[in-house]
Amino acid sequence: MPWKNCISVGRAQNLLRADILEHLARVQKEIGFRYCRFHAIFDDEMQVVVRKPDNTIEYQWDEVDKVYDALLKLGLRPFVELNPMPAALASGTQTMFFYKMNVTPPKSYEEWGNLVEAFTKHIVQRYGQEEVRQWYFEVWNEPNLAGFWSGTKEEYWQLYKASAEAVKRVDPKLRVGGPATSKASWVAEFIEYCDQNKVPLDFVSTHLYPQDEQVVYPDRVGSPHKLGEFFGDTVRQTRTSVLKSKRPDLEIHWTEWNSLSAKNAKAVAWTSNDHVDNLFAASFIVRNCIELDKEANTMAYWVASDVFDEGGMMHSPFSGSYGMLTIHGIPKASYNAFALLNKMKGDVIHTQSSSPFSLGRGICITRELDTYHVIAWNQNFVEDPTQPDWQGQVKMPVSNDQPRLAVSATITVGAGSPWETWQVMGSPLNLSPMQLDLLMAHSKPIYEMSHIKPVGGSISYEFLLRPGEVKYWEISVSSKAGSSKISSEEDLEKWDKAMSGKSKK
Numbered sequence: 001m002p003w004k005n006c007i008s009v010g011r012a013q014n015l016l017r018a019d020i021l022e023h024l025a026r027v028q029k030e031i032g033f034r035y036c037r038f039h040a041i042f043d044d045e046m047q048v049v050v051r052k053p054d055n056t057i058e059y060q061w062d063e064v065d066k067v068y069d070a071l072l073k074l075g076l077r078p079f080v081e082l083n084p085m086p087a088a089l090a091s092g093t094q095t096m097f098f099y100k101m102n103v104t105p106p107k108s109y110e111e112w113g114n115l116v117e118a119f120t121k122h123i124v125q126r127y128g129q130e131e132v133r134q135w136y137f138e139v140w141n142e143p144n145l146a147g148f149w150s151g152t153k154e155e156y157w158q159l160y161k162a163s164a165e166a167v168k169r170v171d172p173k174l175r176v177g178g179p180a181t182s183k184a185s186w187v188a189e190f191i192e193y194c195d196q197n198k199v200p201l202d203f204v205s206t207h208l209y210p211q212d213e214q215v216v217y218p219d220r221v222g223s224p225h226k227l228g229e230f231f232g233d234t235v236r237q238t239r240t241s242v243l244k245s246k247r248p249d250l251e252i253h254w255t256e257w258n259s260l261s262a263k264n265a266k267a268v269a270w271t272s273n274d275h276v277d278n279l280f281a282a283s284f285i286v287r288n289c290i291e292l293d294k295e296a297n298t299m300a301y302w303v304a305s306d307v308f309d310e311g312g313m314m315h316s317p318f319s320g321s322y323g324m325l326t327i328h329g330i331p332k333a334s335y336n337a338f339a340l341l342n343k344m345k346g347d348v349i350h351t352q353s354s355s356p357f358s359l360g361r362g363i364c365i366t367r368e369l370d371t372y373h374v375i376a377w378n379q380n381f382v383e384d385p386t387q388p389d390w391q392g393q394v395k396m397p398v399s400n401d402q403p404r405l406a407v408s409a410t411i412t413v414g415a416g417s418p419w420e421t422w423q424v425m426g427s428p429l430n431l432s433p434m435q436l437d438l439l440m441a442h443s444k445p446i447y448e449m450s451h452i453k454p455v456g457g458s459i460s461y462e463f464l465l466r467p468g469e470v471k472y473w474e475i476s477v478s479s480k481a482g483s484s485k486i487s488s489e490e491d492l493e494k495w496d497k498a499m500s501g502k503s504k505k
Contacts (some may be wrong), residue, residue: 003289003341006079006300007033008256010308011040011099015067021074023305023325027335028074031342036071037079037255037300039141040101042086042115049086049115057088057111059118065126072127079255079300080137081180082116082163089115094150097310105151109162116166124170132174138205138255139163139178144185153186157193164200177203180255183212184238191245203297204242207256208234210284210382211268218265220383228360228381231257232291239295253298258322259284259334261382271311272320275382279417279468282333283360283379286470289341290364290375291353301338317431317439318419328436331443333417340409340445340472344373361390361465372396372475380467387467395460396475404452404459405478409445411470416445451478 007027014020015038027033041064042048050058068078084101085091089111092104106112124132143149143156151159160178167176179190184206194201213230217223225233235254242250259281262268275281289299306314306323314321317328324335331339346368353362360379365372374394380387398404413420421442422428428435452459452475465471 001289001293001341002254002296003285003299003301003338004031004033005298006035006037006253006255007076008300008303009036009038009305010303010310011038011101012043012064012067013040013045013099014038014307014309015070016063017307019327019329020305020307021070023307023323023329024074024076026325026329027304028076031335031338032075034077035079035136035298035300036076036304037081037138039081040084040099041067041081042119043084043099043101044087045099048119049088051088057114059115059122061119061122061126064119064122068123068127077131078135079253079298080135081141081255082119082137083140085112086115092150096147098312099309103148103150105149105155105159109158112159113162113166116163117169120167120170120174124174129171133171135175136203136253137163137167137174137176138180138253139176141180142182142207143179144181144183157190160190160194161197161199168200175202176200177205177250177253179204179206181206182208183216184208184234187238188241188245191242191247191250195246201247201250203251203253205253205255205298206238207302208254209257209260211260211262211273214262214265214268226359227384228379231288235288235292235295251297252295253300254296255298255300256302257299258302260322263382269320274320274419276322276334277318277320277332277419279333279411279413279420280380280382282337282411282417282470283377283468285334285337286341286375286377287353287360287362287379289337290351290362290377301334316427316429318422318427328431328439330418330436330439331416332419333411336411336416336443336445337470340375340411340470343472343474344375346371346373358388358390360387361392363392363394365394365396370477372473374473374475375470376463376465376472377470378465378467385467389467390465391462392465393460393462395458397458398454401454403478404454404475405449406452406461406473406475407447407449408471408473409447410472411445412466412468414442416443416470417468418442445472 046063089106090102090104091107094104096103139160164176167174179186210231259275260273261275303322305325306321306327344366346366349367350365363376365374378390418439
């Protein structure tokens with residue numbers, strides 16, 4: 001389950017807020033991720049680097065320590081992103097996002113390397129060598145995009161080399177990698193550069209969003225991918241590229257992805273996109289987490305919470321922002337998709353997607369002892385919203401004729417996907433307590449139960465999935481409860497009589 005390996009928040013400073021820590025605590029309790037990634041650990045708001053009047057540099061770690069302490073307390077290890085450029089070290093003034101993180105190369109790569117080495121040494125001293133050896137160190141964020149890195153590709157190679165060597169000077173067993181690019185760019189040539197120049201490299205990382213297809217192939221003109229296949233094809237092709245490289249052993253980490261989609265090139269939106277808020281996200285997430293289960297080490301969903309301020313802090317109950325939870329902590333369809341995926345316990349005994357059903361449909365079955373776990377999805381497509389309903393049937397062999405109890409949960413409009421309810425409400429900006437209660441109630445999937453009797457050594461059931469919906473079943477042996485009484489019938493009769501007596505005068 002590479003999707004379970006990492007979750008994200010926007011930036012380090014956000015992790016000093018009580019609300020986002022509350023959201024992460026809920027995420028950890030109900031889903032449970034292993035790592036957390038975020039931007040801007042070296043942002044000037046973190047006050048890490050100070051250049052003194054005599055031109056010497058001093059490092060301050062107080063804010064950094066608060067962030068990592070909070071994460072570890074939640075059971076999350078850092079997937080460290082080494083960026084941005086502190087103003088004291090920067091060669092320029094170009095910035096990105098509302099909080100204006102500096103994206104220019106360093107004036108001195110030696111000074112940058114010294115910062116990375118001092119930072120790494122500090123966290124090893126604070127958290128211990130064995131702990132930090134389980135972390136990941138990723139160099140920068142999307143350097144192939146001019147908005148995130150004002151330098152050239154070759155200057156990024158130089159930044160990576162200085163960073164990787166600095167990390168390894170502290171401990172050769174620490175894990176460092178990159179290039180953290182958008183759209184799976186530079187991966188093969190980055191591996192080649194590191195191999196030819198003997199630069200340390202323990203993993204490759206990159207990013208992908210479904211609407212990237214509209215960026216690379218506007219209106220899908222010239223796209224070699226079938227409808228809805230761009231995302232999965234690219235993930236598989238990247239793995240093939242790594243396996244064919246001189247470093248086929250490298251781990252592959254997709255350190256950003258989510259359900260950002262666009263009907264056409266004009267509709268591409270990075271700051272307000274309904275497809276991260278609505279029902280579409282559920283089927284897209286479940287489909288790709290199941291189908292790409294063996295294609296990567298990490299699929300880090302971007303992000304956990306709408307407490308996220310790349311464009312300024314959100315205030316609307318739904319804002320087309322990336323979180324699985326709204327600013328009020330309302331679970332979106334995306335959150336419920338991961339919560340149901342987390343119930344898929346045991347060994348996979350059957351997975352089938354698309355054919356023989358149709359494009360975007362699929363089912364996965366796991367078994368843990370005598371209990372079956374089943375999840376099915378019917379993905380709709382933003383570019384062509386004509387996906388039909390799916391009337392399906394599941395049939396499984398069983399070892400005995402005991403009746404089974406099936407409990408199901410369905411993510412659908414207004415039940416597990418509250419965005420559509422908010423739309424019907426008129427999209428109010430400021431929620432009353434009752435309106436918030438309504439959205440919270442509609443954020444829960446529909447739960448149902450049924451009894452299944454085995455016939456001919458198997459059990460079967462039919463289901464209906466409308467476009468975008470996800471359904472999960474837990475099927476277990478049905479047995480009646482026996483007596484839980486630990487006292488004798490005589491004693492119980494005495495107690496009943498005593499407690500039914502009249503009050504004393």
